[in-house]
Amino acid sequence: RKEVEQDPGPFNVPEGATVAFNCTYSNSASQSFFWYRQDCRKEPKLLMSVYSSGNEDGRFTAQLNRASQYISLLIRDSKLSDSATYLCVVYQNEKLTFGTGTRLTIIP
Amino acid sequence: DAGVIQSPRHEVTEMGQEVTLRCKPISGHDYLFWYRQTMMRGLELLIYFNNNVPIDDSGMPEDRFSAKMPNASFSTLKIQPSEPRDSAVYFCASAWQITDTQYFGPGTRLTVL
Numbered sequence: 001r002k003e004v005e006q007d008p009g010p011f012n013v014p015e016g017a018t019v020a021f022n023c024t025y026s027n028s029a030s031q032s033f034f035w036y037r038q039d040c041r042k043e044p045k046l047l048m049s050v051y052s053s054g055n056e057d058g059r060f061t062a063q064l065n066r067a068s069q070y071i072s073l074l075i076r077d078s079k080l081s082d083s084a085t086y087l088c089v090v091y092q093n094e095k096l097t098f099g100t101g102t103r104l105t106i107i108p
Numbered sequence: 109d110a111g112v113i114q115s116p117r118h119e120v121t122e123m124g125q126e127v128t129l130r131c132k133p134i135s136g137h138d139y140l141f142w143y144r145q146t147m148m149r150g151l152e153l154l155i156y157f158n159n160n161v162p163i164d165d166s167g168m169p170e171d172r173f174s175a176k177m178p179n180a181s182f183s184t185l186k187i188q189p190s191e192p193r194d195s196a197v198y199f200c201a202s203a204w205q206i207t208d209t210q211y212f213g214p215g216t217r218l219t220v221l
Contacts, residue, residue: 032207043199043212044151087151091207095164096141100150 003027004090006099013078014107020074021102023088032091033064033071037084038101044087047073078106112213114200120219126188129216132181133202141210142175142185143199151199157183158206190220 006023013019025033033050048055050062050071061074075082085101113132121127133140141156155165160177168175172191177183187194197217201210 043214044210045212046209094206096153096156096206098143098151098153 004088004097004099006086006088006102008100009103011102011104012107013104015078015080017078018074018076019078019104020072021086021104022070022072023090023099023102024068024070025088025090025097026069027090027092028066028069030069030090030092033062034089034091035062035071035073036087036089036098038087039084044098047086075104080106080108082106112200112202112211114198114213114216116216117214118217118219120221121190122221123191124189125220126186127190127194127218127220129185129187129198129200129218131183131185131200131213133183133200134211135181137202137204137211139203139206139208139210140177140183141201141203142183143201143212144196145199145215146196154185156206187218190218192220194218195220 003026035047036044037047038044048057048062050064052064054063059076063072083106085103087101088099090097115130138159142154143151145151154167155175157177173187175185197215199212199215201212203210
């Protein structure tokens with residue numbers, strides 16, 4: 001089993017819809033979690049950290065489920081500009097592991 | 109701040125040649141990371157430094173790859189000799205702490221013919 005796994009997609013979602021995707025991790029001792037966003041042919045950029053209690057930033061909500069060992073990202077009222085690849089990142093014992101990303105395309 | 113600076117942005121070379129990628133981190137950041145990204149394998153951490161000292165190089169694929177950080181404002185990733193399978197985008201990133209936001213450079217797109 002991979003340390004960090006994501007559904008590669010693509011997720012093709014109509015503008016205005018809500019979309020959610022998960023990221024599973026194999027090490028139960030993982031300590032910190034993040035979502036990064038990467039536009040086509042660009043560098044990754046931090047979207048948001050994921051806190052144990054869950055956190056929200058505008059239209060974006062991140063949640064952590066330690067029992068089932070996954071994190072999730074929910075995007076409400078999706079915009080065309082949300083089209084990108086979303087990478088989850090897991091940190092444990094001074095080691096960072098990136099998922100391979102979920103590709104999201106918002107359709108007009 | 110100009111952000112993380114990488115050079116060159118594009119590199120095309122022939123198999124067997126030496127390739128050197130360069131990175132200037134954001135001033136004040138203690139951590140510097142080198143990543144490789146391919147369609148097949150995604151983003152892979154190759155090595156990272158803390159205060160110029162290599163901490164974890166377990167991601168370095170083989171002895172052909174080496175990385176140095178002679179001072180706080182400069183790092184290099186060298187591939188010698190290069191092979192076609194090394195073709196990828198190589199990113200450098202820096203951060204204040206390992207769990208802080210990583211700021212990525214624009215990447216170097218390497219093609220080995």
